Amino acid sequence: MKTRLSFFVSTLILFLFSCHKPIDQVSPPPDKVVAKTILNVSYGSDPLQDFDAYLPADRTTLSTKVIVLIHGGSWESGDKTELEDFVDTLKRRFPDYAIFNINYRLSLNGNNVFPTQENDTKAALQFIMDNTATYVISKKVVLFGISAGGHLALLQAYKYNTPVVPKAVISFYAPTDLTDLYNNPTSPLIPPILSVIVGKTLAQDPAIYSSSSPINFVSSVSPPTLLFHGGLDSLVKASQAVSLQAKLTAAGVINQYVYYPNEDHGWTGPSLFDSFNKIQSFLSVNVK
Secondary structure: OHHHHHHHHHHHHHHHHHOOOOHHHOOOOOOOOOOEEEEEEEOOOOOOOEEEEEEOOOOOOOOOOEEEEEOOOOOOOOOHHHHHHHHHHHHHHOOOOEEEEEOOOOOEOOEOOOOHHHHHHHHHHHHHHHOHHHHOOOOOEEEEEEOHHHHHHHHHHHHOOOOOOOOEEEEEOOOOOHHHHHHOOOOOOHHHHHHHHHOOOOOOOHHHHHHOOHHHHOOOOOOOEEEEEEOOOOOOOOHHHHHHHHHHHHOOOOEEEEEEOOOEOEOOHHHHHHHHHHHHHHHHHHOO
16 A cells, blocks of 8 residues: 555656756747848749848837839839849838838830739739738838839829738839820930830820829829939929829828939939938838
């Protein structure tokens, strides 16, 4: 009997102690979310349907905001690598943001005419939003485009409410009204070039020019918009930005237009430094 009692006590003690892990066996804390750079991520089957992702450390799906960069090049040239300086500046200015720098198919030799670039912008954004858990980012998106990329950013922001409604849109010297760009060009070369890129002349298909113009999709629910333009722009008249701002204001949309009277289609130096100061102030107020 004594032997059986001792065996029972020993077994009970062993069971009780086995229910508690020693201190050195406590599960470690989850891994810290580290910064990552992921290059040439495909969002489609074409080699130009890709993007680079720059993800900050300590990001979360609740709080990490996103900037989507879209390069220029008249919809027929250009590459995301041309915006690497912008990426570096944004990383310094907005260390808590994730940055996605996208490519899109280019309109060349009658291939990939409009609305290919519009569709690719939407597809890239859809891919990013479908993978927010993978990238550990929120759906608080800012669209940021340069020239033709500014046009694509504005078009996505105003025309669509899927896959996400952006918190803000930033445009540098972008065409906003393609019908006006065709009818009132800065150079007689622009209408024939635009016809090749779009795939039709204005007379042949006015609807595609209209449906590809961001100004035609402004509404009271359009996102806060920051516009930049130079007074000496040799490709896109500053009146394109002025007309868009007037329509945004009439619709009650938060907006800011920054005009540099002595700058052409693109600038560096003090004006670009000032532009990023303006961007920082605008996003600090409008993107929470």
